[in-house]
Amino acid sequence: MGAISGKEYKRRLGKLKSNVWVDGKKLEGNICAHPYFRGVIQSQSELYDLQVDPEFDGAMTFRSPTTGSDVGLSYLIPQTKEDLEKRRKMIQCWARHTGGLMGRSPDYMNTVLASFAASVDQLEGEPNAFPERLLRFYEFARENDLSFTHTFVNPQNNRSTLAFLEEDDKNARIVKKTKEGLVIRGAKLLATQGGITDEILVFSAPGVKEKEHAYGFSIPTDTKGVHFVARQSFVQDDSSFNSPLSSRFEEMDSVVIFKDVVVPWDRVFFFENIRAATNLYIKGKFVPFALHQITSRQVIKSELFLEVAQKIIDELNIEEYQHVQSKLVEIVKGLETMKALLAYSEQKAEADEHGIMVPSRQPLLVSINQFQDLYPRFAEIVQLLGASGLMTIPTEAAFGSSLGDDLKHYLQSCNRNGKEKVALFRLAWDLTMSSFGSRQTxxxxxxxxxxxxxxxxxxxTYEESSISLVEKLLNEKS
Ligand SMILES: Cc1cc2nc3c(=O)[nH]c(=O)nc-3n(C[C@H](O)[C@H](O)[C@H](O)COP(=O)(O)OP(=O)(O)OC[C@H]3O[C@@H](n4cnc5c(N)ncnc54)[C@H](O)[C@@H]3O)c2cc1C
Incomplete structure (x- = not known):
């Protein structure tokens, strides 16, 4: 089959009979039409369309080594630095379509699965571990362009370091092993995009302490006993004027409950093996691969912030004020630092013993940890520049009313009439202040x-240090 189009993504979703719960009721009918989900499903389907768009010929796909079909580039396990660059360009092409606002565009999970497949050596020779199944499943997913949600973390019931001493009847755990497979009971914290993907990938979180929590598997989203409990939607309404971002990119987060879910053995990658679970994260390629995808997207998202901030400055004509310039420069410094760290991670990439090209993890870890602080500041800067403009944002209907022309006149800015100015400021509000914007933060x-x-x-894990220089200075005799 190879890389799919948006139509195929929607067709498959429409056929799923997943248990998605919305406002206390089980969702019936085609999820693609539901007001909570239709916007993001449409955006996701547009991403898939870009994969098969002749304009991007060769830039979004690669030739499958097993079937020769063109498959999604985000599934590529890089072998050269050029592969890393190709991956970055593809990820950023998708991110440009969403402004980087869809953290879980399919490239995120495709990269995660590719990183696990590239780390199967961590499962080799381990008890209850099946590296060949993981590799086979990766190939199956790549050839069919499966979409994924995932859930790793346990619910927030007790975060004490001694929590494992309590009897656990809450977190998703192995309760039985049968001829058919593992039986999983309990909950997982969150699955962004839960219910709108073909599959759910379930892994134990790093630092797992009990063997019944050490597992890794993937199952179809509509597997019997899997329940996605959605939060309230952050889509304000369908209007792209009123809700320019949430109407398109609200990905939804769901609690996942497993009610004695049977995971067939051919989908179990490992179980009851704490070392395998830990090594897959710590020694495997999950961190560098995932962070390379993430940083590539976050660069584009930062560019969006830079543009929004500059447009506010232009419309309010506040460029002459020094603090305004330095606020914009704060975004520039963050953006340029991230671009440099991303490039540095590619420059310092090294092939492992299997010929897999691994981006350097240290610059990427620095980048994401820095972005965790930068991002709230970017949102704050937009608020500090936009001020009351982020509140003088009547809805589209107001511009269609008998006061519409007044609003167009009185709310005008330097280069835009009132309706155009409000459209820009509604976007800035949706980016930083609406429930959708707060969730982004x-x-x-x-x-x-x-x-x-x-x-x-x-x-x-930081390796470079100047200790030897200090010792040299201390020991040198003048
Ligand atoms: C919008 C959103 C979407 C998400 N989507 C997904 C998803 O799709 N799939 C998925 O698996 N997960 C998802 N997550 C979960 C994400 O991985 C967790 O939020 C993250 O790992 C932090 O865990 P937590 O939220 O349970 O916070 P907690 O670990 O409960 O932390 C709460 C507070 O306690 C402190 N704390 C807790 N333990 C320690 C400790 N050992 N040392 C020091 N301080 C500590 C923290 O610093 C923090 O201040 C999502 C989260 C968000 C917010």
Whole structure:
């Protein structure tokens, strides 16, 4: 089959009979038509369309080594630095279509799956581990361009370091092993895009301590017993004027409940093996591969912020003020630093013993940890520049009313009539202040892990040090 179009993505979704719960009711009918989901499904389908658009011939796909079909480039396991560059360009092409606002565009999870497939050596020779199944599944997903959601983290019931001493009847765990497969019972914290993908990839989170929590598998979204409980939607309404971003990119987050879900053995990649679970993250290629995708997207998102901030400055004619310039320069510094760290990670990439080209993880870890602080500041800068402009934002209907012409006149800015100015400021509001915008901030702060623990990881894994220089200076005799 190879790389799919948006039509095929929607066709497959329409056929799924997943248990998606919305406002206390099980969603019936085609999820593609539901007001909570239709906007993001449409945007995702546009991404798939770009894959097969002749204009991007060769830039969004690569030739499958097994079937010769053109398959999605985000599934590529890079072998050269040129492969890394091709991956970055493809990821950024998709990110430009969404302004980087869809953290879970399919390239994210395709990259995660490719990173696990590139790390199967961590499962070789381990008990209860099946590297060949993981590789076979990766190939199946790549050839059929499957879409994925995932869930790793346990619900926030107890985060104490001693929590594992409590009896656990909440977190998703292995409760039985049968002839058919693993039986999973309990909940997982979140699955962004839960219910709008073909598959759900379920792994234990790094640092797992009990063997019944150490597993990795993937199952179709509509597997019996899997329930996605959606939060309230952050789509304000369908109007692209009123809700320019949420109407298109609200990805939805769902709690996932597993009610004695049977995971067939051919979909179990490992189970009851804490070392395999840990090594796949720590020693495998998940962190560098995922961070390369993430940073590529975050660069584009930062460019969006830069443009929005500059447009506000132009419309309000506030460029002459020094603090305004330095606020814009804060965004520029963040953006340029991230671009440099991304390029540096590619420049310092090294092939491993299997010929897989791995981007350098240190610059990417620095970049994401820095972005966790930068992003809320970017949002704050837009608010500080936009001021009341972010509140004088009547809806589209107001411009169609008998006061429409007054509004067009009185709300005009330097280069735009009132309706055009409000459209720009509604976008800035949706980016930084609406429930959709606030979620974007929480997302960039947490989706790849707690910033505190990420910075700890940087400390613990940082390799370059000037200790030898200090010793030299201390020991040199004048
Ligand atoms: C919008 C959004 C979308 C997400 N999507 C997904 C998804 O699709 N799939 C998925 O699996 N996950 C998803 N996540 C979850 C994400 O991985 C977690 O938010 C992240 O790992 C942090 O965990 P937590 O939210 O449970 O916070 P917690 O770990 O509960 O942290 C809460 C607070 O306690 C502190 N704390 C807790 N433990 C420690 C410790 N050991 N040391 C120091 N401080 C500690 C933290 O610093 C923080 O201040 C998403 C999160 C968000 C916000």
């Amino acid at each position: 929480l997302y960039e702060r947490f989706f790849f892990g707690d910033p505190i623990r990420l910075s700890q990881m940087i400390y613990q």
